[in-house]
Amino acid sequence: MTKDGVGRQAKCGRLLACFEMDGSSGNQEKYGARLGTSDEGCREVRERKDCRESIGEREDKDFLDVLLEYEGNEKEEPDKISTRNILVTILEVFLGGSGTSGITIEWALAELLRHPKSMRTVNDEINRVVGSSKKVEERDNEELLYPQALIKETVRLHPVNPLLLPRNTLEDGHFVRYRIPKDAQVLVNAWAIGRDPDT
Numbered sequence: 247m248t249k250d251g252v253g254r255q256a257k258c259g260r261l262l263a264c265f266e267m268d269g270s271s272g273n274q275e276k277y278g279a280r281l282g283t284s285d286e287g288c289r290e291v292r293e294r295k296d297c298r299e300s301i302g303e304r305e306d307k308d309f310l311d312v313l314l315e316y317e318g319n320e321k322e323e324p325d326k327i328s329t330r331n332i333l334v335t336i337l338e339v340f341l342g343g344s345g346t347s348g349i350t351i352e353w354a355l356a357e358l359l360r361h362p363k364s365m366r367t368v369n370d371e372i373n374r375v376v377g378s379s380k381k382v383e384e385r386d387n388e389e390l391l392y393p394q395a396l397i398k399e400t401v402r403l404h405p406v407n408p409l410l411l412p413r414n415t416l417e418d419g420h421f422v423r424y425r426i427p428k429d430a431q432v433l434v435n436a437w438a439i440g441r442d443p444d445t
């Protein structure tokens with residue numbers, strides 16, 4: 247990793263540190279209350295803005311750069327995303343992406359322990375594509391077809407949010423032979439869909 251890359255990783259850690267993400271889910275309300283008022287978070291965003299103004303666009307953009315570059319569609323969208331909304335978005339991505347990915351990997355490993363033949367196939371493919379002494383990198387993903395299939399199969403069998411997020415209907419409608427009234431709360435059973443041979 248470049249010297250600059252190391253610096254960026256450390257900065258990302260500092261940005262997350264201001265949310266005090268210590269892994270305890272009971273802290274979510276506290277994160278919410280701190281959002282937009284976190285001096286540390288605002289300072290990180292300001293420093294990145296200053297850095298972009300002084301040295302211009304960089305090749306190794308990260309998520310924060312993309313959010314800062316946003317310019318809206320010159321119609322109904324705002325020109326810029328506010329610092330508070332940038333912090334909320336970053337927090338949402340980390341909260342949404344950490345537990346879900348961790349739990350899915352645990353399920354994938356549990357399934358591999360139950361299916362030693364699949365475990366051997368995964369190991370062989372990783373050794374062939376990456377080698378046994380290097381770490382897997384994002385660009386290796388294209389060739390890691392069996393591990394990709396493993397994750398998809400894991401998500402099918404063990405969806406982290408089996409009923410997805412609840413939806414509210416905006417108007418009366420029909421689905422198959424059911425009448426769904428306006429303002430009904432609808433849950434989609436992704437767990438059942440994943441086990442139904444017809445879907």
Ligand code: HEM
Nearest residue numbers: 338339340342343344346347350401405406407410411412
């Ligand atoms: C195996 C891993 C993951 C699973 C099973 C998963 C599952 C889900 C589900 C079921 C939803 C709700 C979808 C809906 O009902 O509309 C969702 C939303 C979301 N996920 Fe994931 N997710 C995973 C990984 C990630 C990662 C890695 C990120 C971020 C890097 C992420 C960020 C989000 C965000 C921001 C939303 C809200 C989207 C919105 O409000 O439109 N998720 N995820």
